[in-house]
Amino acid sequence: MTETVLSLRGATKRFGGLVAVNSIDFDVRRGQVLGLIGPNGSGKSTTLNLISGALQPTAGDISLRGVAIGGLRADKIAKRGISRTFQLVRLLPGMNVEQNIIAGAVFGHRRRWGAAAKQDAARLAERVGLGGKGHMAIGQLTYIDTKRVELARALASDPEVLLLDEWLAGLNPTELQVGIELIQSLRDEGRTIILVEHVMDAIRSLCDYCVVMSSGAKIAEGTPDEVLSDPEVIRAYLGDDDA
């Protein structure tokens, strides 16, 4: 059995009276693509935020390769090897594509500076399909290219775990195919990925394992086929007949 890279035990986040994430447990193994799925407002993004340090858990443990990281500052978690993209693309508007990618390489998990960082940025730009666009301004990019920049920036620190928060959302059908293939290629490289996603095709073709959340709690887990045919999961997505 391959090594567990990330594990959550009883991870909980309360906002006042609202329990956004209610005692979630799951493990991510090396090289696995784990899909975190569920209807809107089910607590998926909040869970990603707990892992990446954007939010502090109210209770529970999160550990990266056996070392507790729950509640650490975001920059410390990034240094330990978790990087992420954001639900709404966040780029650095004052910098060009190359600098945006370098931003991920200088301070994170595997740190490079100067010529080494530049070289890696060029390689990553090529890798995500931005070859030759290094000097473009962010404002000139198409939507999918902004997503590519964000992905390259997240990859630049060579993370242990990559968190993709609805990276495929908002793409048109052609772009979606390209996007799925890109993530597929990262999976083939052996990257460990947690994918928060709504696109069913992507979940089926990319995820090794799925954790389904509803109202902050885990309601199912298993392979994509297992969970997507689970009556409780269908009920969570489509609503209850008796309701």
Place this chain on the structure above:
Amino acid sequence: MSLTGKEIQGVILAAIALLVVGALPYYGSDYLLSLGITIAMFTVLATSWALFSGPTHYISLATAAFFGLGTYTTGLGFESLPFWSLVLMAGALGAVLAALVGLATLRLSGVYFVIFTLGLAELIRQLITWGQNMTGQKGLYVLTDFTEGNLYMMLVALASAVFLVGWLIGRSRLGFALRIIGDDETVAAHSGINTAQAKVLLFMVSGAVAAMTGAILAPRYVYIEPALAFTPLLSFQVVIMALLGGVHRLWGPIVGVIPFTLILETISANFPNQVTLFIGIVFLIIVYFIPRGFAGLIEQARSWSQSESMA
């Protein structure tokens, strides 16, 4: 560390400028020298202000607090300690004050930081006034043998140091980190940058320089009192000059300092009651018409002429 052709060109230009500027006491009139001191002072203050506020977009109105701290360091110590040690001490005190303010406020964003820094200068001013009332003292006489030329040269030296430090920071990881923070603090944190530490470090550099400027200039005022040393007008002037010049380039603020000082000088000589009105109008003009300052205009003109010649 290797320099590109453009950087070597910059270094040569800077060296020539330094020679011309540094020799002013030998060829300039008294009036010119006095104007030179004012320009050198605002160059140091605006450039060091922009080192921090330029990349982070945190508007600090604390310049007067650091400046006043520096003048009082000299005012209280010039009879017992060598002057150079007072300048260094002022720098250290400025850095400590900046660290305290930074740790207390930089976690706050935007407008809270602005208000706090404005309040800080006022707080220190009131504390010193209160202290003086307690002891029955009014102000401090700072009587030294320094000529205007001496003070000017010290300021030019400090300005050179600020430009050198600013240039080095601009090339460093710290400088890059601050630009990322200025663009998106959340991205910065998730990229592994300790945002609070980076901001506090730069704020300390900025505060130390402003305090050293105050320490050097104390002898020029001869008599210092809280209302003069901690005048909030100074903080606003520095912000406006830096914005007028442009804060996204190291050389930006100086492009604002020179014309602003000259015009301000003319206006305060001829229309002393309209000075704040003038400052207000300039501020509005910057906000509405030249948000990237003169440096932005110059770069725009340059890229236009380049695309013209390419066409």
